[in-house]
Amino acid sequence: MTSASSNTSKNSPKAAIAGGELRPAVIVGGNRTPFVRSHGKYATASNKDLLTATLDGLVARFGLQGEQIGEVAAGAVIKHSKDFNLTREAVLGTALDPRTPAHEVQIACATGMEAIGGLANKIRLGQLDSAIGGGVDSISDAPLVFSDAARAVLMELNRAKSTKAKLTALSKFRPGHLAPQAPGTGEPRTGMSMGDHQARTTLKWEITREAQDQLALDSHKNLAAAYDRGFFDDLITPFRGVSRDNNLRPDSTLEKLGSLKPAFGKDLGEKATMTAGNSTPLTDGASVVLLGSEEWASERGLPVLAEFVDFETGAVDFVDGDEGLLMAPAYALPRLLERQGMSLQDFDYYEIHEAFAGTVLSTLKAWEDEEFCRTRLGLDAPLGSIDRAKLNVNGSSLAAGHPFAATGGRIVASLAKMLHEKGTGSLGLISVCAAGGQGIVAILRGR
Amino acid sequence: MTPLITTYRSAVTQTVRDAVTRRRRPRQLPGHAVVVHGHRISQNQVEDYAQLFGAVDPQDLPSVLVHVAAFPAAMELMAEPDFPLPLMGMVHLENRVQHHLPVPAETDLEIMATATDLAAHPSGTTVDLVVTVHRSADEGSETQLLWEGTSTYLAKGVRLQDAERPPKAAHPDFTPPEVTAQWRLSGSTGREYAAVSGDYNPIHLHPLTAKALGMKGMIAHGMYLAGRMLAGREPVGAGHSWSISFATPVVLPGTVQVSYAHPDAQRTEVTGWNGRSSKPHFTGVLEIPVR
Numbered sequence: 001m002t003s004a005s006s007n008t009s010k011n012s013p014k015a016a017i018a019g020g021e022l023r024p025a026v027i028v029g030g031n032r033t034p035f036v037r038s039h040g041k042y043a044t045a046s047n048k049d050l051l052t053a054t055l056d057g058l059v060a061r062f063g064l065q066g067e068q069i070g071e072v073a074a075g076a077v078i079k080h081s082k083d084f085n086l087t088r089e090a091v092l093g094t095a096l097d098p099r100t101p102a103h104e105v106q107i108a109c110a111t112g113m114e115a116i117g118g119l120a121n122k123i124r125l126g127q128l129d130s131a132i133g134g135g136v137d138s139i140s141d142a143p144l145v146f147s148d149a150a151r152a153v154l155m156e157l158n159r160a161k162s163t164k165a166k167l168t169a170l171s172k173f174r175p176g177h178l179a180p181q182a183p184g185t186g187e188p189r190t191g192m193s194m195g196d197h198q199a200r201t202t203l204k205w206e207i208t209r210e211a212q213d214q215l216a217l218d219s220h221k222n223l224a225a226a227y228d229r230g231f232f233d234d235l236i237t238p239f240r241g242v243s244r245d246n247n248l249r250p251d252s253t254l255e256k257l258g259s260l261k262p263a264f265g266k267d268l269g270e271k272a273t274m275t276a277g278n279s280t281p282l283t284d285g286a287s288v289v290l291l292g293s294e295e296w297a298s299e300r301g302l303p304v305l306a307e308f309v310d311f312e313t314g315a316v317d318f319v320d321g322d323e324g325l326l327m328a329p330a331y332a333l334p335r336l337l338e339r340q341g342m343s344l345q346d347f348d349y350y351e352i353h354e355a356f357a358g359t360v361l362s363t364l365k366a367w368e369d370e371e372f373c374r375t376r377l378g379l380d381a382p383l384g385s386i387d388r389a390k391l392n393v394n395g396s397s398l399a400a401g402h403p404f405a406a407t408g409g410r411i412v413a414s415l416a417k418m419l420h421e422k423g424t425g426s427l428g429l430i431s432v433c434a435a436g437g438q439g440i441v442a443i444l445r446g447r
Numbered sequence: 448m449t450p451l452i453t454t455y456r457s458a459v460t461q462t463v464r465d466a467v468t469r470r471r472r473p474r475q476l477p478g479h480a481v482v483v484h485g486h487r488i489s490q491n492q493v494e495d496y497a498q499l500f501g502a503v504d505p506q507d508l509p510s511v512l513v514h515v516a517a518f519p520a521a522m523e524l525m526a527e528p529d530f531p532l533p534l535m536g537m538v539h540l541e542n543r544v545q546h547h548l549p550v551p552a553e554t555d556l557e558i559m560a561t562a563t564d565l566a567a568h569p570s571g572t573t574v575d576l577v578v579t580v581h582r583s584a585d586e587g588s589e590t591q592l593l594w595e596g597t598s599t600y601l602a603k604g605v606r607l608q609d610a611e612r613p614p615k616a617a618h619p620d621f622t623p624p625e626v627t628a629q630w631r632l633s634g635s636t637g638r639e640y641a642a643v644s645g646d647y648n649p650i651h652l653h654p655l656t657a658k659a660l661g662m663k664g665m666i667a668h669g670m671y672l673a674g675r676m677l678a679g680r681e682p683v684g685a686g687h688s689w690s691i692s693f694a695t696p697v698v699l700p701g702t703v704q705v706s707y708a709h710p711d712a713q714r715t716e717v718t719g720w721n722g723r724s725s726k727p728h729f730t731g732v733l734e735i736p737v738r
Contacts, residue, residue, distance in 0.1 A: 148498065176635075190628040200625065265721045267626070320707035320715075321627035439680065 012295075012437030013095075015126025025120035026304045026447065028297050030134075030413020030428040031058040031200040032287035033239040034246065035401035038139035041242050042284040047076045047083060048238070048346035051090040051136040057096045057237030058132065062290055062302055068097035070128035073115040074288065075105040077137050077404035077435075080143045109355065111135045112408020113142040113311065113442060116289050120308035129296040134288030135405025141284070150177030174444045187435065189319050194326070194435060195356065199265025199274050201324030202358030205365045212278035212357035219354055223395025224250035231394055235413055247281055247401040264356075278357035287409030289416075304447045306416035306428070311442035312336040318437035323376075326359045326438030330366045334377050336441050344383040344429075348446075349390050349420050351411045353432040354397040363431065394418065408432060410443070419446030457629035476531060476562040476574065481524045483558040485583060488516045493552045495643045500678045505621040507549035509681055510689065511674040513580055513594050514544070515644045520560035521576040521598065531565070532602040533573055536660075539669045540573065541599040541692040548582075548593045557590055571603040593685075611618045621727045623720050624706040630675055630719075632667055634700040640671040651699075666696035672703075672729055676717050682735045691731040695721070702735050703728055 014020030033054055036042045042050065051074060057281040059065055063125040074087045083089070105115040116133035124132060146154065150173070157169040186193050202212070226232060227244060236243070262272035264278060290302075297304050314332030316323035323331075329352075337343060344367060352360045366372045367383040374380070394414055397407060426446035433439040488508060496512045497503040503512070525534045550556070557580070564575040578592040606612065637651030649656035650666055657665040673691045681687060697703055697719070704722040709715055717731040 152498075191631060192626070193631045196626075196629070319627070320709060321625055322709075 017125040017127055020126065022124050023293055024307045025123035025125065025291055026294055026297055027306045027412065027416040028290040028292055028302045029058075029062060029305060030287065030289040030409060031061055031417070032134075032236055032406065032410055032413065033285045034236055034242045034244050034402055035406070035410075036242055038282040038284050038399065040140075040246065040284075042138060043140040045138060045284065046141045047079055047086060047136045047138050047286075048090050048093070050138060050284065050286040051288075052093040053132075053239055054134065054136070054237070054288050055090060055094045055096070055132065058288050058290055060347060061226065061234065061237075061253070063300075064290075065095040066097055067100075067130075070133055071101045071119060071122065072096075072100060072132045072391045073105050073119050074102075074132075074134045074136060075111040075115060075405050076138075077106065077108055077111060078137055078139065078142045080141075101245075105320065106405070107438060107440070108436055108437060109353070109402070109404045109407060110313070110432045110440040111405035112287060112410075112412070113430065113432050113440040114313070114408070116291065116308065116408060116412050117311035117440070117442060119291055120311075121122045123291055123293055130290070130292040132288050132290055134286065134409035135176055135403075135407075136286035137405045138284040139282040139402035139403075147177060149174075152426065153177065156176075160330075179190065179280050193225065193264065195264030195274060195279055197318070198279075198356045198358050198362075199268060201322070201327060201362050202273060202356070203265065203268060203271055203416040204324070205358075205362040207273065207358050207361040207365070209258070209273040209275075209278075210254075211274060211361055213254055213275075215354070215357040215360060216257055216278040217252055217254055219392060219395050219398035219400075220249050220252045221395075222393055223248055223399035226394035227287045227398050231414075231417070235417065236319075237336055245400045247283060248395075248399050250278075251324055274356060276356055278398065279421035280355055280402040280414035283403045285403035285406045287406040287413065289409050289412045295410075295443070298354040302433070303420075305420040306447055307445045308412075309443040309445050310336060310340055311430075311440055312339075313440050315439075315440065318439045323437070324362065324436055325435070326355055326433035326439070327363065327366065328437055329433055329441050330363050330372075331377065332439055332441045333367070333429075334373075334383065336443065337383070340443060342427070344386060345384070346427055347390065347429045348426040349393060349415060349418055349428040350386055351392060351396065351415050351428065351430045353402070353407055353411065353430075354392065355402065355433050357398060359433055360391075360396075363433075408440075412442075415444055416446075418446055422446050462505065462525040471493055477527060477529050478526065480559050480621050481520045482560075483520050485555040486516065486558050487555060488512065488550070489554045490552055492516065492643070494506060496674075498552045499643055500674050504683075505552040507683060507685065508552060508582050509674065510544050510546045510594070510596075510677060510687075511670055513546070513550045514542070514578075514670060515594055515646075516596070516671075517556075517558045517560075517578045517580050517596070518576075518598070519645070520558045521562075521578050524560045524562055525576070527542075530562070530611050532572060532600075532605055538603060539598065539693060540601050540603040541690065542596060542673060543688070543690040544594070544596040544669070545688045546594050546681070548591065549685045550580060550593045555585075556593075556622075557581040557583050565607065567607045567613055568601055571601055572605045572607050572610075573599055573601050574600050621720065621725065623704065623725055624708060624718055626704045627707050627724075628705040629703055630703040632697065632699055632701055632703065634665075636667055636699050637665050640668045640674075644668065644670065646670075662696070664698040667699055667701075669729070671729070672697065672719060676719075676729075677733065678732050680715065680733060686738075687733065687735045689731065689733040691717075691729055693729050694727040697721075697728050 091102045110234040112135035119131035160166040175204040257277040257309040260275035264274040312332045314328040318325040428444040430442040581590040715733040719728040
């Protein structure tokens with residue numbers, strides 16, 4: 001018998017999990033499909049198709065054919081029960097070594113962030129040398145389910161052993177049971193759509209229609225400009241004949257955005273400000289990010305764009321309106337900043353996921369608000385404002401679209417590249433809100 | 448004993464007969480109570496209720512399920528020949544419940560219904576039906592009060608003998624509070640709750656039968672709204688009290704705008720209203736003592 005330590009090479013330092021030093025987790029690069037408005041070009045692509053193709057694009061980009069990756073973690077918010085092992089099944093369909101383990105993650109729209117952050121932590125602890133994290137979502141491939149009443153009959157039929165019992169079960173079936181229930185975007189505990197929830201928050205923070213439309217316009221202009229200068233050339237692989245996010249409207253104007261009727265909070269009457277233009281559409285797509293230790297990347301001659309520094313998850317009590325559904329990142333941020341000894345103004349880039357323009361603007365206003373920061377965040381002084389020229393500089397979800405679980409991977413890969421271009425030591429902040437009153441904030445440092 | 452559902456059915460038929468002939472100048476309420484010994488709330492009823500409102504602990508049943516199980520005793524009282532108000536067309540105004548201790552399923556319960564407080568109302572006469580639920584005595588233990596509920600009903604157009612008609616209270620302006628939830632109620636809500644509660648009043652079942660009885664359309668059961676209001680919010684181990692009062696009916700199918708507010712640690716105030724007309728459907732209060 002040899003001791004367990006004989007498994008560790010004599011040259012490599014002890015892993016942090018075994019008492020050694022923490023090491024950085026670095027971002028090598030990423031890949032995503034173009035994001036496409038639901039029920040369009042990807043209508044017949046399943047979550048597994050999208051994720052497999054996106055992983056294969058990453059494999060091709062970084063020459064990982066036949067490579068055994070430490071772990072792959074990804075998830076989907078809306079998925080079929082048959083996809084119980086979605087990520088592992090996708091990995092088995094790629095050119096990666098089939099001995100690459102995979103697991104699934106789900107925390108609504110922050111799924112990609114959680115997948116990537118969790119993997120980064122494992123790398124830092126020395127449990128993994130390499131990892132791929134990301135997410136996928138397809139509203140076009142959403143499962144339709146039977147109503148509870150119909151399901152009760154079918155389950156009874158399934159349990160019935162005798163013909164008589166089977167007939168008894170079948171006799172309870174009614175034509176109305178055939179009507180399937182489509183998944184909704186409503187919060188289960190309130191019955192309100194996410195947009196109707198945000199409409200309350202937007203109103204509470206007195207975010208104007210004009211400010212929201214301006215943010216949406218900036219998102220489209222920034223994304224279009226990023227495409228024009230080839231920023232996405234090494235971040236996106238075309239899929240099903242699509243090479244650009246098809247929600248992008250480069251020629252949008254404030255006049256056009258201003259002409260749209262409110263889509264959410266309609267009961268607020270004249271105070272309703274949220275339209276289809278300043279809210280994200282339902283979108284299909286997938287994204288993945290390649291992470292590793294510095295040694296793993298340098299051994300393979302792979303680039304190192306940025307370091308995944310830290311992340312923090314938050315949740316708020318939204319059910320009876322104590323706080324807005326999408327305000328959790330506002331609460332998570334001060335904990336992250338304090339832990340890292342940073343201030344809100346320390347960052348070169350801010351990536352705040354544009355679930356709705358109102359979400360971004362409410363969050364920024366909350367961080368500027370003395371009373372909110374004191375009473376809600378327990379801070380002596382407000383976190384303050386940010387330089388808006390550093391916000392979502394290459395566009396965000398309003399223009400690109402938001403396939404729920406794929407948004408984290410889109411942001412991490414893009415921000416890592418931006419920070420790499422900016423230079424070593426540059427800092428980026430990510431904020432992603434999620435259904436269920438949750439959210440994740442994260443810090444990346446450029447290499 | 449007679450199953451309560453049978454009592455309920457006979458009460459309804461009795462009512463149909465009596466509605467025509469009953470005295471219209473009521474003077475006094477029956478002095479006695481209707482008592483049901485050894486009633487059990489069945490596991491089936493628990494499961495049916497859970498289908499509609501979510502998971503239920505069979506050892507600690509929701510207040511509205513206890514009401515559903517016990518209220519037929521009050522129906523029986525109201526259907527008695529000497530009950531002074533016609534049952535048909537009675538309007539449910541309000542419910543107040545004190546849920547002292549957990550009510551378990553499949554356990555013998557003593558149910559008692561009495562009628563009190565016959566009172567003049569601007570639109571007719573109101574009566575309170577008080578229902579209590581005790582755990583039956585067994586060896587070594589006495590009966591124990593678990594639950595008591597008071598339901599206020601209005602018999603429209605019926606005038607109390609020798610009573611002045613009170614002036615109509617001015618309708619206070621209703622300003623909807625901040626919405627925190629929306630209930631989208633389908634056209635089958637009334638039929639689904641009828642199947643659970645045994646309350647097959649035609650005003651809840653189909654638009655045509657409801658219109659035939661003078662309603663704008665088929666409407667949700669008041670106690671369905673109470674069940675929704677309380678779903679997932681009653682404390683483990685009971686000890687709470689709640690009330691609901693009804694303003695305008697919820698026409699099905701329809702969406703109810705709902706607000707849950709917490710003015711203090713033990714009090715939840717609930718308001719339901721129509722988002723289009725801004726008319727209130729109900730207001731409710733749930734009090735959970737801080738332990």
